[in-house]
Amino acid sequence: MIPADNILLLLVMAALSSLLARLLRNLVPLPLIQILLGVVAASLGVRIGLEPDLFMLVFLPPLLFADAFRMPLREFHELRGTIFFLAFGLVVLSTVFCGYAIHWLIPTLDLACCFALAAALSPTDTVAVTSLIAGRHVPERMIHILSGEALFNDASGLVCFRFATAAAMTGVFSYRQAFGGFLLVALGGMGVGALIAYGAARINRVLLRRGFDDPPLQITLMVLLPFSTYIVAERLGGSGILASVAACMVIKMMGVIEEANTATRLQATTVWTMLSYVFNALIFLLLGLQLPSLLDRGMELAHARHVTLIQLVTLVAAVYAIMSLLRLAGLWLSILRRWLVSRWMHKSFAWPGVLSSVLLTFAGVRGAVTLAAVLSLPVAGAGMDGFPDRELIVTIAAGVIVMSLIGAGLIMPACIRFIPPEGTDRHALEERMARQTLLRAALERLQQEKHAHDAGRGRGAQPDTGPDEVPDTAQGAVQDAARDAAQGAAQGATQGTAQAAVQQMGQGGQRGGDGTSEDEAIRQDVIDRLGQSYENRLNQIDEARQITPMNRHLALRRERIELALRLVLLRAQRQALHSLFSERKINDQTEWELEQELDFEEQLLRARVQRLPQDI
CATH class of the missing domain: 1.20.1530.20 (Na+/H+ antiporter like fold)
Structure with a gap:
């Protein structure tokens, strides 16, 4: 049995090997660094059989x-x-x-x-x-x-x-x-x-x-x-x-x-x-x-x-x-x-x-x-x-x-x-197709929610807090979620272009003048869009401080409805993902990668739900 102090020493050496690999910019493979560390430790008198x-x-x-x-x-x-x-x-x-x-x-x-x-x-x-x-x-x-x-x-x-x-x-x-x-x-x-x-x-x-x-x-x-x-x-x-x-x-x-x-x-x-x-x-x-x-x-x-x-x-x-x-x-x-x-x-x-x-x-x-x-x-x-x-x-x-x-x-x-690269990246094609299918499934579920809501209003369903407030809020939440999903679908449809752009950015230093200018243009476009996104979020926080208690109450109800709808959409996407795998249109590797993304998104949504007041 290895003594406890030797186990701790091995763990420290394991962490040190990763640090050395990063310092050497991964020019030396990690296993070789770890073997060399073991040789050095043994030469210094460390004996672990x-x-x-x-x-x-x-x-x-x-x-x-x-x-x-x-x-x-x-x-x-x-x-x-x-x-x-x-x-x-x-x-x-x-x-x-x-x-x-x-x-x-x-x-x-x-x-x-x-x-x-x-x-x-x-x-x-x-x-x-x-x-x-x-x-x-x-x-x-x-x-x-x-x-x-x-x-x-x-x-x-x-x-x-x-x-x-x-x-x-x-x-x-x-x-x-x-x-x-x-x-x-x-x-x-x-x-x-x-x-x-x-x-x-x-x-x-x-x-x-x-x-x-x-x-x-x-x-x-x-x-x-x-x-x-x-x-x-x-x-x-x-x-x-x-x-x-x-x-x-x-x-x-x-x-x-x-x-x-x-x-x-x-x-x-x-x-x-x-x-x-x-x-x-x-x-x-x-x-x-x-x-x-x-x-x-x-x-x-x-x-x-x-x-x-x-x-x-x-x-x-x-x-x-x-x-x-x-x-x-x-x-x-x-x-x-x-x-x-x-x-x-x-x-x-x-x-x-x-x-x-x-x-x-x-x-x-x-x-x-x-x-x-x-x-x-x-x-x-x-x-x-x-x-x-x-x-x-x-x-x-x-x-x-x-x-x-x-x-x-x-x-x-x-x-x-x-070695020349493969002509077609089968995994990338599968992933792109799967993402588009998941987004279409989300859009279809949104349409079902919208039709169910419209049918409820047509039957004369009345809200508890006034004739128009909650239905308008719910409808707005549905429309916002639909708009977000539609934007995601557009991004998914153009994912191949974005992925190619990222690859071009990684290879820009090898191409020369035209490639470099194209990379700079792409980078500037990404910076502008990210800046606009963060400014919008900052403005929303500033506006939230100035709204009245009644409007804040409606905003919280709107957020709760939106989060609930997003969780419903995630469930629809999971069902579509499992259907793709059961029909053998994707392999289990693609399913696992997309499943992890859905898991992360669901975890974030549930964390937001838990932060909402329970009396809304």
Whole structure:
């Protein structure tokens, strides 16, 4: 167990790493800064070990759960063939072929030990990759492939590692038995996770119906879900990692998040963002803290085996090169599979560029999962045999981790710079269409409210405070809300132009004279409109001081009616948004982004309602 003072030190280092990244203007990727901070701290005498079992339980379930939530289900379904091949097929192929290659490089290393090392090197670190490409224009298809692959290859690599380790310790290995066990562990883990998530979703609906909808309770139950699925699946002999991923997928498909109230969704977003940030930082800090001791072990190992440090580094580089070539070959096997399917179904097929293949190859960064796996190998002790050549395996794995991080940090930004952008931004088009649909739904609901109000007046409905005051106020509120919604619709219809203008402002420094003058004109227009808006709000506050008590009373009633109508319009927009998703016109990523905007707007409206006097 890590002492409390060490935990506080890690949290301080996590905050310091973000500060350094901002000071360096994000020129150095955040994971590299965190690893370097860990190395510096270890060099200064800080000793914090990495306990593999604790690492697997504490860090992986919530992080993979959060990553699975961010993975769009529609894109996952469309890319499922490529994702599953990379996450399962490529991992198995890499374990087998790289195992034989390592045995050819190091004949004295037992073949089962070579398979164990290759299996530990198979999982990729999506957190490091995401940080390396953050803020850069990368095709969405590549991001979805990398994210989907990382959801499953940790589990598949660790399952292969488990069987290879058992074979090395017992001396018994069967391909048929290993393959059957692999399927049993993987499918069993996903089945356990899906069942637990389904049961949790049904229980959550019962709690919501009975009024247990307070955000702390809901968020606590959601945070506990990945840990509980992991523990139960591991106890039953399945993959806890796959159980956590499957649980999140089921939660998304059952719409648990959409059923929660607005405050729960807003607070849950903040909580999960904070958890992801802290856990990701701790992973790279712990990785950096282990590197100095691993380097010392490597030098001692080289001395004991009578080889130079250069020879050891060359061996590590050869293993990394083999893993990279196998990943490149696997990527092209996946591409050929897609090409054959397209030919069979008579569909068009676009061959990816060379730079895209290079980018996906170097995106296979190894990280803390690899290190935790090799550190979990048993150490020789009193009455217990250690894993054969454990120190050599740990040294090679640590060297490959460092080389993959350096290679990705150097190669990936260069590839991204020259990869052409996608012809059409599917997500942007969907978002624009959805915004227009939501605004039309609001306008239609306003018309219904107006017709209902007119019908009530036509039937001779009389107000309580005079023949004309309240109806005129209500009608004015409806008209004002309609005018605001109409203005929003106009803004939504021209959103593409505004978005293009913003992009032009970001690229103005690269174009020259005409672009700069256009940017200045756009900026001046925005400043003028914002200035007018703030002046109008200031005038309204000044005028409010001078109105009579009767007029103030009417103004408050007018505001209450307007807020009520705006909440009604938000409800209509939510219904339209959910209809778009159920009809598969938008994916869950677009739905979630627009849902968050509606949540923020509703929160502001309800805050204004609470500030109104209750006797109006």
